[in-house]
Amino acid sequence: MAAIYQAAYRRVSSLICRLHSTYVRKMRYLNELKEDDSLCRQAQTSGTFYLFHNLSPFLQKVGEKYFVPQLSAAEIKRILEKFKETEQWIEMSVLIGCSDEHVPRFALDLGALEKSVIESELKGSFTNLQKALFVVDGKDSPLLASAQSLLQWHNSHQYCNKTGQPTQRNVSGSKRVCHASGITYYPQMSPVIITLVSDGSRCLLARQPSFPQGMYSALSGFCDMGENVEEAVHREVAEEVGLEVESLWYSSSQHWPFPSSCLMIACHAIVRAQQAEISMNKLELEEARWFGLEEIVEGLKREPRSSKQDDGSFLPWFPPKQAIAHQLICEWVKQQTSQLA
Ligand SMILES: NC(=O)c1ccc[n+]([C@@H]2O[C@H](COP(=O)([O-])OP(=O)(O)OC[C@H]3O[C@@H](n4cnc5c(N)ncnc54)[C@H](O)[C@@H]3O)[C@@H](O)[C@H]2O)c1
Ligand SMILES: [Mg+2]
Structure with a gap:
């Protein structure tokens, strides 16, 4: 009897899941990525990346238009290899969203590496956010703004206010924790x-x-x-x-x-x-x-x-x-x- 109930429950659950809109499924997936470190670490290998250098976003100019390129994890690794750096850098990225097809998007700041080398390698330039927001396509500016804000928040919350000890971030970058005091810090507006x-x-x-x-x-x-x-x-x-x-x-x-x-x-x-x-x-x-x-x-x-x-x-x-x-x-x-x- 219990098996029949379980099978019926599974059928109803999967039906509800299929009935959910693309938007609802996307938001649920993003929430899972925020909460589940191992799922998010795995997502970093298949995600796309927006690059920043000391909080300035990377843009490419084609004709008169500016684009915000999304790089694959493989392209990021190639850049890092140029600097003889390991792919561990990718762990410093923060989750900023995902496509309707559940391709996660991350932002990564390579501020510690030589800017001109990255720029000539990727054929574009790191542009001050104040300028970037007004030259990119309208749908890209909120994404750049929130990505930069989250990166900036991590920069300024490296230490616990109470103990002065370093704080540790989760994989998605949605929070930081001080293990000495147990305080969790969340990004603020x-x-x-x-x-x-x-x-x-x-x-x-x-x-x-x-x-x-x-x-x-x-x-x-x-x-x-x-x-x-x-x-x-x-x-x-x-x-x-x-x-x-x-x-x-x-x-x-x-x-x-x-x-x-x-x-x-x-x-x-x-x-x-x-x-x-x-x-x-x-x-x-x-x-x-x-x-x-x-x-x-x-x-x-x-x-x-x-x-x-x-x-x-x-x-x-x-x-x-x-x-x-x-x-x-x-x-x-x-x-x-x-x-x-
Ligand atoms: N997007 C837009 O259309 C738009 C238009 C106007 C202003 N803004 C933004 O609104 C923000 C606030 O506007 P404002 O300058 O008129 O504010 P305001 O009139 O409150 O004056 C700013 C002053 O408030 C004090 N202040 C109080 N709480 C603060 C806090 N949490 N952070 C920083 N300062 C604080 C500081 O002394 C600061 O100098 C600015 O950052 C501005 O960029 C956006
Ligand atoms: Mg004012």
């Missing part, structure tokens, strides 16, 4: 709110002193300990431009690798048109002002290069489409245009 404030017919954009000339963006700020998203939006708007938010709603979120792993939580906020006088915090901002719809539409078309005028001043331009600030601005334009229609 800092929550940051980014808010496009509107008074109903205009939107508020600001400049930090570190921004490139002419660029304006939505207000942003790190969440304080214990704060929720709504409280952070209210506080940041009050702190930076002296306005009181009346209502707000969530738009979307984005992982942002600068300065190190932020979770950008994007919202729209409304302030009363009668109480919209800006009182800017000069310690944080260089300029903050209201923009009408026409000026925003013009600014969205403007390239950073074409923003400089003959008298040396700069016309406003906005963050590129890879930044969530861009998305907030486009949503606001859509909202305003639909109201006018």
